[in-house]
Amino acid sequence: MGVELFRLDGKVVVVTGGLGQLGVQFVGAIRSAGARVAILDIAVNTDTIKSAYGDDAQASELMFLKCDITSRVSIKNALSEITDTWGTPHGLVNNAALDSPPNASAEENGPFETFPESSWDKVMEVNSKGVFLLCQVIGGAMAKEARGSIINISSIYGVVSPNQALYEYRRNAGEQFFKPVAYSASKSSLLNLTRYLSTYWGRENVRVNTLILGGVFNHQDEEFLEGYQARVPLARMANESEYNGAAIFLLSEASSYMTGADLVLDGGWTAW
Incomplete structure (x- = not known):
């Protein structure tokens, strides 16, 4: 068997957030493994596709x-186009997510006590509700075919709390800067959604697992990088391609007896 276990020939896989840093990586790896890939993204247009x-x-x-993954109608329309062209998907990678970037508003990256309710709602709508709807619509279609694999992409910050000490250098410079609460809460919600669906769809042979990822290098501030690397046993952030193998594993027959599980790739961050 060997490497054949990891092949995806003849499969159709949906990747959400496929224009982002990790989405592009996942799509390339899945395509290289032999699958056809449907990329769902709110930002799809000629320029963004060409750029990515x-x-x-x-x-x-x-x-x-x-x-728009927060809209059941939008997801159903996308699924109809995929099904009409290639048939019912075999895999779903729930990669799309919102996070508050370092250059977000001072209110959004400020203290918990003043974190905007509107920002909470927006993040939860995409990161939790969006995945719920995608699983309902696309996962439900796979269940009718009695096969499929769903990967819910979570984060170390869905397992443990953000280390606010990483941002001390910004507070020392006079900013009130904290990693916001909504991303962590939303990513944590995926852990039990995975467990629920793995037991719900087990008899339909739809496997559901969570891929829990550490931070990815993307030219962050030097002070942030130094602090992050000091807290990781492997002493570095992940390269953007280092999660591809785990995604292929979870989509392929190599993980055929794995469901309801959390696969953690974090350089050892959660091992301390």
């Missing part, structure tokens, strides 16, 4: 669909 995928944007194995 270059010449590969024209590949017959890729389908780009503008989709």
Whole structure:
């Protein structure tokens, strides 16, 4: 068997957030394993596709669909287009997510006590409700076919609390800067959604697992990098391609007896 266990030939896989840093990586790896990939992203247009995928944007194995994952209608429309073209998907990677970037408003990155309710609602709508709807619509279609694999992408901050000491350098410079609460709460919600669905769809042979990821290098502030690396046993952030193997594993027959599980790739962050 060997490497054949990890092949995805003849499969159709949906990747949400497929124009983002990790989404592009997942799509490339899944395509290389032999699958056709439907990329769902709210930002899909000619320019963003070209920017993310270059010449590969024209590949017959890729389908780009503008989709609002907080809308059941939008997801159903995307699924209809996928099904009409390629058939019912075999896999779903719930990768799309919102996080408060370091350059967000002072109110959004400020103390918990003043974190905006509107920001909470927006993050939860995408990161929790969006995954719920995607699983309902696309996972439900896979269950009717009695096969499929769903990967819910979570974060170390869905397992443990953010280490606010990483941002001490910004507070020392006069900012009231904290990693906001909504991202952690939303990513934590996926852990039990995975467990629920794994037991609910077990008899339908739809496997559901959570991929829990550590931080990815993306030219962060030097002070942040130094603090982060000091707290990781492997002493570095992940490279953007280092999660691809785990995604292929969870989508393929190599993990055929794995469901309801948390697969943690964090350089050892949660091992301390």
